[in-house]
Amino acid sequence: MSENNDFDVTAEAARVKLAARALARCEREAKDDALHKMADALRERTDDLVAQNALDLERAHERGLEPAFIDRLALDPARVEKMALALEEVASLPDPVGRIERSERRPNGLTVARQRIPLGVIGIIYESRPNVTSDAAGLCLKSGNGVVLKGGSDAYRSNRAVHAALTLGLERSALPPAARGAIGFVDTTDRDAVRVLLGLSEHLDVIIPRGGKRLIRFVHEHARVPVIKHDEGVCHVVVDETARPDRVDAILVNSKAQRPGVCNAAETILFTEKGARVHLGRALGALAAAGVTCHCDARALAIAREAGVPEANLREGGDDAFAREFLSLDVAVGVVDDLDGAIAHIDRFSSQHTEVILTEDYTVSRRFLREVDSSTVIVNASTRFADGGQLGLGAEIGISTTRLHAYGPMGLEELTTTKFVVTGDGQIRS
């Protein structure tokens, strides 16, 4: 069933590693020129991209894949334009490479600083969205990294066409020829290719998997290369009795319903016991009016019914619901005793992505920020701000739920590391 089975993944990674060494030494000007040429090439190839995508879509329909999946897979001229614009936006961002940080003069006169350098070669393993091919390639190129892209086989023809366009752009760019191979592509649908990629510790410096639980688990089990997980988001919003009612309703609805299918949508709402008495009925009414179904534990359900929340929007919930990433207009609702109860609940069920508290109590806000150790903790704003663009990173390659290296939204800087740069005047150690 799979195509191009004799593709040599290892050779591709080795080729990228060599090009990445050259790219690491390129100046911003050349890299930005390449990003613009890549955007131009995408626009120029729009017809081809849409035609190749149609073949993927046809196959997806034949296989009876879900409409939401097919929507993520689909390319049209407007989406191609968006991909091109995204590359141009990356070109406009500052280049982290070469930046000097924490420069210090030591007592013996040595100057010690850290300088940002690319990570090296990054493997990206992703699923159905073809725009990830150009988004990830653009971010890796700007940060001076080689990249080996492995998209889902359902998007194989689309991804291959996007990659071909990007390569055309590189060839026309101001990059030196040696650096133009820095965007690699695993040009096969052979399932074994992922396993091979995960073993290439000599060629790859890190692998970033973006996708569902099954992909993340597979990567975790087989990787011999360091992995930065982009895991699911079981995001919590905690409400206490001091929170402002208008903010509670607006933030809950925004967190859950503004875009329910993404990882920073709220999946669980917790009311402290006192908070439930003040807010639960009204807030669940607002959620119901926004089309949300609330999966309530016993305490929450009793209060919701008493308050007259429409029965059609209520379900019995509990631990199963608390563990779920719904990605739909469904949310788990629970009542906990107090802040300690809320923190204990989050400790147990959180995926370390994003947690919000709605409160006007100074001490409660301070304790929540300090004691909850998810990658993003928020007071009095929507979970939906847990996003690289919203938090000021410019763009994002993913949201890390791995504590090492980068935790939370990852932008260009998180695709770099630092080396120590030391300059002296003949110092020796005594």
Added chain:
Amino acid sequence: MSENNDFDVTAEAARVKLAARALARCEREAKDDALHKMADALRERTDDLVAQNALDLERAHERGLEPAFIDRLALDPARVEKMALALEEVASLPDPVGRIERSERRPNGLTVARQRIPLGVIGIIYESRPNVTSDAAGLCLKSGNGVVLKGGSDAYRSNRAVHAALTLGLERSALPPAARGAIGFVDTTDRDAVRVLLGLSEHLDVIIPRGGKRLIRFVHEHARVPVIKHDEGVCHVVVDETARPDRVDAILVNSKAQRPGVCNAAETILFTEKGARVHLGRALGALAAAGVTCHCDARALAIAREAGVPEANLREGGDDAFAREFLSLDVAVGVVDDLDGAIAHIDRFSSQHTEVILTEDYTVSRRFLREVDSSTVIVNASTRFADGGQLGLGAEIGISTTRLHAYGPMGLEELTTTKFVVTGDGQIRS
């Protein structure tokens, strides 16, 4: 042959994980108090430590282990005092946990910052030196991390005694009881314990192996937990014709001979062709006078002999010598065409630890700093400065040759990560 085989490594790690949650929330005052109490307990238990160490030493002599190995293993009251002082020094360092970094007000009024938090639980796998037990425990405690210590079986009784003393200190400290279990110890010499530890991805956030090539390779092959390698140091010093002769001789001798058995000692000296004509004979004479044997490639050997470097200090070298970490008064010497040749040589043979260039040429220095991407690059100073203390980190848990998370010497800050802390006034996303 092994002892205490029924020790439950997983249970120990789970216990530490729980304590680490409590420790992460402790203030600096309590942690510093614990470090002082740990130091006191080491001093108080000096006799016991030396007696337990004597049992390890006896076994090491029976097994005919090398004198250098036995020296690293040995404890006496002076070395115990040094361990205690090291803990007190860690207490005096600033606490990175809780520090707010890069705080920014977004256009919509949200305040976005990053706050330093502990990594979680750190596994340290090390070999014969019992002081690593207390040094690593102290750094992990100060940075709010739980630690699971796995020392070499040759130092088992010494490490167990050190750990018992540290635990006594914790029990007497101002830390809350829940946090006092944060220093864990793999209390068995069962070889399988390391393999079990390497699989505990639910309990450990990172593993730092410190030891020889075999240990690093074993860890790399079996770890399901992220690893930060502390690998060998094949450090290079490059000399060009513009370098000042007095600095060349002093820095070469210091880099190689001041302490040849450590990872930041120089292992290869490269002269550019012009540099060799100006410096090679004289510099190798200075090295010979310091007792160093030079393993020269053909070009270097010819010049050295012509210059009358004592034959007793010369050997034929080449690729084998260039790949070696001698850790002795031996060094590989080569002649390369020019700076490009030196950089290409380093690309091929370096272990990404530390590289030095000796030059008075501005452009050469700038190119070297930029194009060599080892974790520490130095101009006109000794390789021996590649050390956390020397570079201003206060203390060091190791020197990472892994590019991810931390690259180069790792201090307290490198044992932490950051979370995003966001505060708002009801902001929702439109």
